[in-house]
Every structure is written in structure tokens, then in C-alpha cells.
Amino acid sequence: MFVWLGLFFLLLFHYLPMFGIIIAFKDYKISTGIQGIFSSPWAGWKHFEAFFNDYNFNNLIRNTLALSFLKVIFSYPVPIVLAILLNEVKNQFFKRFVQTVSYLPHFISWVVVSGIAYTFFSADYGIVNDLLMSSGIISRPLDILTNPDSFWGFAVSSAIWKEAGWWTIIFLAAVTGIDPALYEAAEIDGAGRIKRILYITLPGLKGASIVVLILTIGSILGGGLVGSNFEQAMLFGNPLNSDTSQIIQTYAFNVGLAEGRFSFATAIDLMQSVISVILIFASNYIAKRVSGSSLF
Amino acid sequence: MRRGRKRTTEDWILDTGITVLLLLISFVTLYPFYYILIMTFNAGTDSSFGGVYLWPRAFSLDNYIYFFDDSRWMDAFGVTILRTVIGTALGVGFTSMVAYGLAKKDLLLRNAYFIFVIVAMNFSGGLIAFYVVLRSLGLINSFGVYVIPSMLNIFFLLIAISFFREIPEELGESARIDGASELRIFVRIMVPVSLPLMTTMSLFLGAGQWNSWLDSAYFVQSEELRTLTYRMMQVINQSMMPTSGGAEASASMARLSVTPLSLQATAMVVSIVPILCVYPFLQRYFVSGMMIGSVKG
Numbered sequence: 080m081f082v083w084l085g086l087f088f089l090l091l092f093h094y095l096p097m098f099g100i101i102i103a104f105k106d107y108k109i110s111t112g113i114q115g116i117f118s119s120p121w122a123g124w125k126h127f128e129a130f131f132n133d134y135n136f137n138n139l140i141r142n143t144l145a146l147s148f149l150k151v152i153f154s155y156p157v158p159i160v161l162a163i164l165l166n167e168v169k170n171q172f173f174k175r176f177v178q179t180v181s182y183l184p185h186f187i188s189w190v191v192v193s194g195i196a197y198t199f200f201s202a203d204y205g206i207v208n209d210l211l212m213s214s215g216i217i218s219r220p221l222d223i224l225t226n227p228d229s230f231w232g233f234a235v236s237s238a239i240w241k242e243a244g245w246w247t248i249i250f251l252a253a254v255t256g257i258d259p260a261l262y263e264a265a266e267i268d269g270a271g272r273i274k275r276i277l278y279i280t281l282p283g284l285k286g287a288s289i290v291v292l293i294l295t296i297g298s299i300l301g302g303g304l305v306g307s308n309f310e311q312a313m314l315f316g317n318p319l320n321s322d323t324s325q326i327i328q329t330y331a332f333n334v335g336l337a338e339g340r341f342s343f344a345t346a347i348d349l350m351q352s353v354i355s356v357i358l359i360f361a362s363n364y365i366a367k368r369v370s371g372s373s374l375f
Numbered sequence: 376m377r378r379g380r381k382r383t384t385e386d387w388i389l390d391t392g393i394t395v396l397l398l399l400i401s402f403v404t405l406y407p408f409y410y411i412l413i414m415t416f417n418a419g420t421d422s423s424f425g426g427v428y429l430w431p432r433a434f435s436l437d438n439y440i441y442f443f444d445d446s447r448w449m450d451a452f453g454v455t456i457l458r459t460v461i462g463t464a465l466g467v468g469f470t471s472m473v474a475y476g477l478a479k480k481d482l483l484l485r486n487a488y489f490i491f492v493i494v495a496m497n498f499s500g501g502l503i504a505f506y507v508v509l510r511s512l513g514l515i516n517s518f519g520v521y522v523i524p525s526m527l528n529i530f531f532l533l534i535a536i537s538f539f540r541e542i543p544e545e546l547g548e549s550a551r552i553d554g555a556s557e558l559r560i561f562v563r564i565m566v567p568v569s570l571p572l573m574t575t576m577s578l579f580l581g582a583g584q585w586n587s588w589l590d591s592a593y594f595v596q597s598e599e600l601r602t603l604t605y606r607m608m609q610v611i612n613q614s615m616m617p618t619s620g621g622a623e624a625s626a627s628m629a630r631l632s633v634t635p636l637s638l639q640a641t642a643m644v645v646s647i648v649p650i651l652c653v654y655p656f657l658q659r660y661f662v663s664g665m666m667i668g669s670v671k672g
Binding site (some may be wrong): 094332 | 385386390393394397398399407408411414428459469472473476492496500502503504505506508524526528582585587588589593603605610612634639640646647648650651654655658
């Protein structure tokens, strides 16, 4: 009985929306409700063509891909490094303290992170600008939050700040799984600590690294492991930096729910899914070639 | 490991370097929170002159007085607490119940069910189609939209299934012979046995509910149903816009030396504190929970 309830639930909230995708090929009006999904007139590829010809199209694709890939490239190594550093700490209390602190931001909403970001980096009242100005390092406030050139960097660093500590958990667990006898043997053979890190700790992390890499790749367009591209683009994006901060998802949201062009927005959503599937297959293929293991 | 051996220069440099680096990381992580905290205890009008970095300069509780006096913030606070409690209870209860059913080894068509679940996890109809479904179910602009669609969490469903599989069949079997119903077996036997799982799930679903703002932004229009995080987002956006810097400023604010900025900081502190109180104590649970999740990948 539990099973039936569960499956009914999936049907309702997951499969029904999936069938709803066909409104991308129709002229759907919200007033017709759920029956409208099936009864509204077909529109063929009209909405897709409209998207391809949209003057935002190139920008959107570029921003979506850039944000996704930059985040993976820069954020992926951070937890590994952090885990190695933590593993070298002898003082258990200090180690625990740093760890607990480092994953605090994971539990905090992106909204709060954006609030903190504004408090620190705003050109009008941010304390970073305040400090830099009063110490004479810069003469004009930095416009990190509104400058289109700094959006990607800012999104990537804030994502690392928020999530790196969290993913360290997995790597740290993998490090503790390494046989201590290996270290002792290496020490007797005269290997220094750096050598031991390079030749024992790092190879010991290989398994965990691959698992995490595969997880990252599976969700790359969503922002990989380090948080939601959508929430970041929504919260850090503003009219001034929209050249680089507008991504496919936020655009679909704006034209869909805000402007009420439901079919058009669904077509954009669908495009995003298609790109995402292509990326998953491509990176899975690369992972297989490079490391010998893969998702499927 | 290194007992009885003299520390080399390499050891010394490495230890110092690592300690300094980790202290720096801790500082960069903690200071923003600390800064927000002192802002809330400093008079907003005073903070706007800048220069408050380490402790409150003009100590004042006005921000909190204003915050807890404002019915809109209090409404949002209430909605958030309510959705966290109800949403977490429903999510944990329903997800683990379905998982218990799916974990049965003698279930017919089990593989078919699995494919059904996996497909649902990896593909979605996108926001608009989801919106249409919610609308037809009458969930738009109701409290239900916060807690009903999130009742079944697929990620935790998979984790819970693998957890229940590890539990020996005999445990439920003897109760079944004694005539206990499945529901009774689940509540009386399975729930106590799977307490670590339930705790992990509660923490994650609870944090998700507490922090959620997207559903409040998309699916709800009436003001009294907005969540705390959503309100915060609104205020941050307002103070972000250079033209309307003080859109929320009002007479009562001025009387209490509260500024939109200090109010925003207060809201953030109010939303962070409950998380801060809970998460360090549940550490061992979520660390092991993470491990199950990653192994199942």
C-alpha cells in the first residue's frame, strides 16, 4: 500500500509535469488548466525558433556554460586540498573546530549569503570597500556586485565559500580510511611529509575523487556540487550585470511566470534539458577515457 | 606515528603554514557572520557611518525590538516555523514509509518500480509544467504548496531503501505472525531501528524547508504566506537598488534608529541562529549520512 501511494505521488508531481513538456510544441494558455495541455492547438517548432532567434540567445548559452564549467573547474579541487590540510593537523580540537566552521555556510540559505555579500562588497556601504578606501589602497569603490566582468568570478568564489567545507567531509573520510601502516613504512624509508602527502594521501583519495567528479558532472548545469546556479543568478544578478548573469533558467523563469509566455518558457526549459543530457554523456565519456570508471 | 622522532624543519614549516592557512579560512568563514551579528546590536543610524568592525559602537536593541514588533516579519517567521515542522514531519514520514514498502524483497515488479523512481529523479518537466500541475491541484497560493510536493524526496528515498534492506527480515516477520499490521510494524519496529537515518533526513529536509524561498516567490501571492527567507530576499533586493536605498524606511524606523540595512542584518541573524543551534550537535549523523549517499552515488 505504501508503494502505491508513493508511485501515485511520483506520477502526480514528476510524471505529469514531464508530459507537460508537450506544451513547448503547443500554444498553451494557463486558463485552460491541465486539460489544456492536451487540448491546446499544436504550434510545431515555433517556440524553439523564437528562442534561437532571440537576441539574448548567444548570451544565455554562453553564460550558462561558462558559469557551469568555471564552477566545476575551480571548486572541485578545493575540498581535496582542504581535506589534506586538515589531515595534517595533529591537534584534534583545532581540527574539529576548523571543520565545524567550514561547513556552517552549507546550511545557510543563498539568500543570507547574498545579504552578507551585499553587506561586504556593496559599492555604497560595503565594508570591504570601506576598509580599502580608508587605508588608501583604492581611490574609487569597487563595483564587484554590478560589474558584468566580475559576476562569474564572484559567483564561483561565493560558491566555494559556501560549499567547499561541506564536500571536504567525504574526502576526509576517505583519508581516514588509508592504512596507517603505509605512512609508517614510508617514514622508515625516509620519506618527508610532503612526499607522504604526494605519494600516499593523494593516491588514497582517488576513489572518492572519482565518485565526487561523477556526481559533479551529473549536475553540471545546475551548478555542480557547489550550489545552485539558478539561485545565484537570481540573487546576484541585477539589471547592471545581466550581460553575464542571465542564464537559461532565469530567463525561462522571467518569460514564463513573470510574463506568462508558458509555451515559450517550456521550450527553453526543454532546450536546457537537452544540453544537459548532451553534457552528461560527453563528460561521462571523457571520465571513462581518463580514469577508467564512469557513471554508466 | 611520529613518536620518538625529532621534528624536522620540514615538519615545522608545514605545521605552521597549515595552521596559519586554516586559521585564515576559519576567519574568512566566521567573520561575515560575526559582522552581521554586531550590526544587529549597533544602532542602525550609527552603523551607516561605517567603521564598526569588531564590536558594537552604539549598543542598541532597537533592531530586535523593531523586528519582533513588525507583524509582517512575525507572520513570515511563523509560516517558516510551521512549514519547517510540518514539511519535515511529512517528508520524513512519507519518504521512509514508501522506502520501507519498496525495500521488501518479495515485492513484485520491484525492478520496474526502481526504473520508475530513477527516471523521475533524473528528468523533470521544468518549472512551467510543474506550475500548471500545482495550479490544477489548487495548491498555488496555499500553505500546502510548501509541504505537499516535497513529501517524497527521491534522493532520501533511495538512501532509505538501501538502509531498510540491511535490516533483517526476521525483525518484522515475528511481529507479522503475532498479527501486527504493516503500519504498526513500521511505526513500532522500523522507526526505532532507523533512528540515525531519520535524524539525518530530518536535518536535511528541515534545513531545506527553513531556507526555501523559491516556492514562496513562484507559487504564492498572498503576503501572509511569505516565508522569512523570501522577505529577506525582498529587503536585500530593495537595499541593493541604488535609487530606492531606503524604500522600507518609515517613521517608526527612524524613531528607533533602525535602518533597512540593520533590519536586514537582524532578519539574517534570526534566520541563522536556529540552524547554528542545531547543526553542530547532529554532526555525527550527517557525516555518516553523507557517506551512505556518496557510496550509493
